[in-house]
Structures are given as C-alpha cells and as structure tokens.
Amino acid sequence: MTRSIYDHFHWTTFRVTAVRPDLVVELPLRLSDDARPLPVRICEGVRELIMDGVLAPGDHLPSTRSLSAQLAVSRGTVVASYEQLEAEGYLVAAAGSGTQVNPDLHGLHRRCATTAATPRPQRHRGIDLTPGAPDTAGLANSAWRSAWHRACVNPPRITDPLGSPRLRHEIAEHLRQMRSLLADPRQVVVTGGARAGLAELIQVLSAGSRRLTIGVESPGYPSLRKVPTALGHRTIGLRTDDHGLDPDSLPTSRDGTELDAALITPSHQYPWGGSLSASRRAAVIQWAEATSCWIVEDDFDSELRHVGAPLPALASLDAEHTILLGTFSSVLTPALGCGYLVVPPDLVNPFARQRRATGQPVPTIVQEAVADYLSTGALRRRTQRMRQIYRRRRRTVIDILGSLPGTTLQPIDGGLHAVLVFHGSEEGIVQQCRHEGVGVIPLSTYWGSHDPEVAGIVLGFGSHDDATLASALKIIAKVVTEHA
Ligand SMILES: Cc1ncc(COP(=O)(O)O)c(C=O)c1O
Numbered sequence: 001m002t003r004s005i006y007d008h009f010h011w012t013t014f015r016v017t018a019v020r021p022d023l024v025v026e027l028p029l030r031l032s033d034d035a036r037p038l039p040v041r042i043c044e045g046v047r048e049l050i051m052d053g054v055l056a057p058g059d060h061l062p063s064t065r066s067l068s069a070q071l072a073v074s075r076g077t078v079v080a081s082y083e084q085l086e087a088e089g090y091l092v093a094a095a096g097s098g099t100q101v102n103p104d105l106h107g108l109h110r111r112c113a114t115t116a117a118t119p120r121p122q123r124h125r126g127i128d129l130t131p132g133a134p135d136t137a138g139l140a141n142s143a144w145r146s147a148w149h150r151a152c153v154n155p156p157r158i159t160d161p162l163g164s165p166r167l168r169h170e171i172a173e174h175l176r177q178m179r180s181l182l183a184d185p186r187q188v189v190v191t192g193g194a195r196a197g198l199a200e201l202i203q204v205l206s207a208g209s210r211r212l213t214i215g216v217e218s219p220g221y222p223s224l225r226k227v228p229t230a231l232g233h234r235t236i237g238l239r240t241d242d243h244g245l246d247p248d249s250l251p252t253s254r255d256g257t258e259l260d261a262a263l264i265t266p267s268h269q270y271p272w273g274g275s276l277s278a279s280r281r282a283a284v285i286q287w288a289e290a291t292s293c294w295i296v297e298d299d300f301d302s303e304l305r306h307v308g309a310p311l312p313a314l315a316s317l318d319a320e321h322t323i324l325l326g327t328f329s330s331v332l333t334p335a336l337g338c339g340y341l342v343v344p345p346d347l348v349n350p351f352a353r354q355r356r357a358t359g360q361p362v363p364t365i366v367q368e369a370v371a372d373y374l375s376t377g378a379l380r381r382r383t384q385r386m387r388q389i390y391r392r393r394r395r396t397v398i399d400i401l402g403s404l405p406g407t408t409l410q411p412i413d414g415g416l417h418a419v420l421v422f423h424g425s426e427e428g429i430v431q432q433c434r435h436e437g438v439g440v441i442p443l444s445t446y447w448g449s450h451d452p453e454v455a456g457i458v459l460g461f462g463s464h465d466d467a468t469l470a471s472a473l474k475i476i477a478k479v480v481t482e483h484a
Pocket of ligand 1: 131132133192193194195196221224265270298300327328329334338339
C-alpha cells in the first residue's frame with residue numbers, strides 16, 4: 001500500500017458527514033495529533049481526502065457549522081480552513097450550494113480514480129455501423145418491464161447447475177418454433193452468451209487440461225475465433241465461400257491434422273452471408289462421424305432471415321456430434337449476457353460437473369426475466385416485428401449500396417450486416433468513412449489463417465433508425481465511389 005507523506009504523524013480520525021448531490025456519506029477525516037494550529041491540520045486532512053480520491057471533484061463538503069459541531073471546534077477554525085483550501089484551488093464556494101471540491105480538479109489525486117473523478121469518455125458523435133448491434137429502441141415495452149418486475153420481486157433459487165429449468169424448457173420451445181429443432185430441455189445449458197458459452201464448452205471438451213485443435217471459419221467471426229486461442233488452444237482456419245464452409249477444407253487424419261471441434265455458421269455464414277447447402281451439410285456430418293469430431297454450430301442470428309423461412313439448424317439433422325451455440329444477443333440485446341448451448345447427451349454430465357465447481361454464469365434474475373419474456377410469446381412477437389423493420393433497412397442498404405460501380409454487395413439473406421466488396425484501398429475507405437463520421441469495419445479483420453483475397457467493408461444496419469442509416473449509407477456510397 002502507498003504510504004502517505006503524512007504517515008509519520010499521529011492521527012486522530014473523525015468521521016464527518018459530507019453531502020454528495022444525492023446522498024450523505026461519512027468520511028474519515030484524519031487530523032494529525034501535533035502542536036500545529038488546528039486550521040492547518042484540518043486543511044491537511046481535507047487535502048488528503050481529495051488527493052486520495054475519497055472526495056471527488058464536485059463533491060460537497062459539510063457546512064462550516066456542521067463540521068465545527070462534528071469536530072467540536074469553533075466555527076471560525078473551520079471557516080479559516082475552508083478559506084485556505086479555496087485559496088489553494090482545492091475547494092470552491094458555490095453560491096447557494098455550500099462548499100464543494102473544485103469540479104475542475106480532475107487527475108490530481110494520487111491513488112486510483114473513483115468513477116466520479118474519472119472524466120467521462122467522449123461519446124462517438126458519428127454513426128457507428130460496427131456489426132453486432134440490434135435495434136433495442138422499442139425493447140422496453142410492457143412485456144419486457146413486467147418480465148423484469150416479476151423476476152426481481154420473487155427470484156427463485158436455481159439449484160440445477162445447467163440453469164433455470166423453466167428457462168431451459170422455454171429455450172427448447174423457442175428452438176422448436178423458431179429453428180425446427182427438437183431439443184430435450186435436459187440438454188439445454190444456459191450460458192452467458194455465445195462467447196461465454198464457447199469458453200465453457202472448450203473447458204468441458206478439454207477436460208480442463210488437454211490442448212485442443214479447433215477449426216474456425218476463415219473468414220469468420222473474430223471474437224469467437226479468439227476464444228480458443230485465449231484459453232491456450234490451437235485454431236486452424238477452414239475455408240469459406242459464398243455458400244458457407246467448404247467441406248473439402250475439413251482436415252482428415254490423412255492430412256496429419258486431427259480436429260477436436262469445428263466452429264461453423266451453417267445457417268448464415270459470418271461475414272459472407274451464405275448458408276450451407278443440403279449436400280455440404282451432409283458432407284460435414286459425414287466428416288464429423290468419420291473423424292469423431294464435434295461440430296459447434298454458431299446459430300447467431302438465424303432467426304432473422306430475410307429471404308424465405310429460417311433454415312433448420314444443423315443440430316436438427318445430427319444430434320450426436322453437433323452442439324448448438326445460441327445467444328439472445330441479436331434477437332434481444334447483447335447487454336443481456338444470456339445465451340444457451342444444446343449439448344449431446346454425452347456432454348450433459350461433464351457440463352454439470354464443471355458447473356458445480358464454477359457456478360452459474362448468468363444471474364438468477366436475468367434467467368427468470370428471460371424465461372418469463374419467452375413464456376408469454378413476447379420474444380416471438382418481437383422477432384416478427386423486428387424482421388419487418390430489418391427487412392426495410394436491408395432494402396435501404398441494397399438501394400443505396402447495391403449498384404455502385406466497381407463494387408459488389410454480397411447477398412443479404414439474413415442477419416443485420418452487409419458486406420461491400422471493392423477493388424481499392426480498404427484502409428483508405430475505412431479511414432475516410434470514419435473521418436466523415438461513419439464507423440465501418442474492414443473485411444480483412446475477418447480472416448484468420450491466410451491473407452484476405454478481397455478488399456471490402458462490413459457494416460451493421462440493424463441498430464440505427466431508418467433516416468440515420470440512410471444518411472450513413474449515402475456517406476459510404478460517396479466515399480466508396482471516390483476511392484474504389
Ligand atoms: C457470428 C456471431 N456469433 C456470435 C456472436 C456473439 O454473441 P454474444 O454476444 O452472445 O457473445 C456474434 C456477435 O456479433 C456474431 O456476429
């Protein structure tokens with residue numbers, strides 16, 4: 001612990017009440033026990049509270065009357081101390097609101113900053129089209145609020161390590177209706193979202209210590225690809241094209257590479273957008289059977305299909321090797337931190353064993369609120385409503401970016417992002433868009449093991465209202481036309 005320069009003194013600590021805008025707090029004011037005049041020692045004590053960040057810029061101090069009463073000293077002593085600290089710039093006397101710590105004093109205190117003392121990060125003033133953000137504007141309707149109200153008033157105790165039995169039942173029902181997947185609720189595991197679910201799954205598959213080799217799509221979703229690497233496992237890139245994963249890129253033991261699992265997006269390849277044909281699905285399942293490898297099906301945004309009905313999950317064709325990795329991030333909000341896995345029967349007990357040691361990753365109140373929201377049919381209704389809105393925005397993307405010379409807009413059959421491919425400097429276009437206030441992501445960030453074959457940008461069209469989206473897309477169109 002850092003020693004204070006005042007530590008050699010003997011201290012007397014008084015607990016004094018200071019007033020923050022909305023609460024009264026007790027602060028330990030330390031007064032050294034020596035022969036120097038009292039105002040000097042009070043100044044020292046207050047200065048130390050400020051330097052330590054206990055008193056933050058903008059905090060109110062007790063009135064001179066109150067502090068003198070609390071310290072049992074004359075009011076004149078406290079007035080002299082405050083005047084001295086005002087002269088030094090630590091305090092300011094605000095007309096009508098007593099004395100407060102100088103609001104401009106940020107960065108002065110020597111220990112870690114309190115949140116109140118930390119300057120707020122600058123908000124990005126432009127239009128951020130980073131993919132992965134759904135529209136959450138109308139989410140907090142009466143169904144959402146009553147789900148949270150009920151969950152908060154009477155949260156049950158969840159004893160099952162795999163999650164709330166009620167939520168697991170509702171997730172199975174959701175999958176039956178939205179994904180044509182008949183899942184046994186006992187095989188559903190509630191997780192903290194796709195990334196958290198993948199991390200837990202890898203720990204189970206590696207039995208805590210074995211180093212795994214995991215195939216990941218390239219290009220593919222970078223945040224999920226990073227999970228195995230962050231946990232010390234090896235990844236190898238699997239080739240993808242407009243139709244999803246190329247099954248010929250799956251290694252066999254003859255190649256000298258044995259995969260433990262392959263992480264793929266069969267219904268909506270990320271970022272290309274294609275979906276795996278029936279023949280490729282059959283080839284992937286055959287490969288998994290022949291190599292005894294797990295397939296982890298990232299089913300991220302499959303409910304949000306714009307062309308035709310949602311495609312059945314690969315897990316509905318192969319329940320033995322396929323593990324479904326789902327999340328409520330895209331259909332509700334990533335802020336929920338809630339998702340699920342549907343695991344084959346053989347993995348249920350190992351998962352439960354691990355969870356008994358590590359505990360539930362999703363708070364009971366969240367699980368209960370999501371279960372409630374699902375049970376009333378509110379998620380189904382919301383998904384239907386949002387599909388209309390997202391289809392309209394997808395149309396706007398196609399209208400504005402669909403026929404720019406020298407570019408190709410990848411088909412947007414589902415989801416909330418678009419890929420615009422062009423000949424030209426990816427970095428130049430991304431920087432220029434940013435300069436003009438629109439945030440987009442370079443396509444090259446989605447490649448893992450080999451160099452990108454094309455240049456392009458990836459943009460999310462889900463989260464902004466129609467007018468904001470259209471104005472951002474027009475800026476992108478202008479920049480791309482100038483550069484491509
Ligand atoms: C393809 C894909 N999978 C998974 C996720 C992440 O889901 P979660 O937020 O639940 O970790 C995303 C988020 O954008 C994604 O694009």
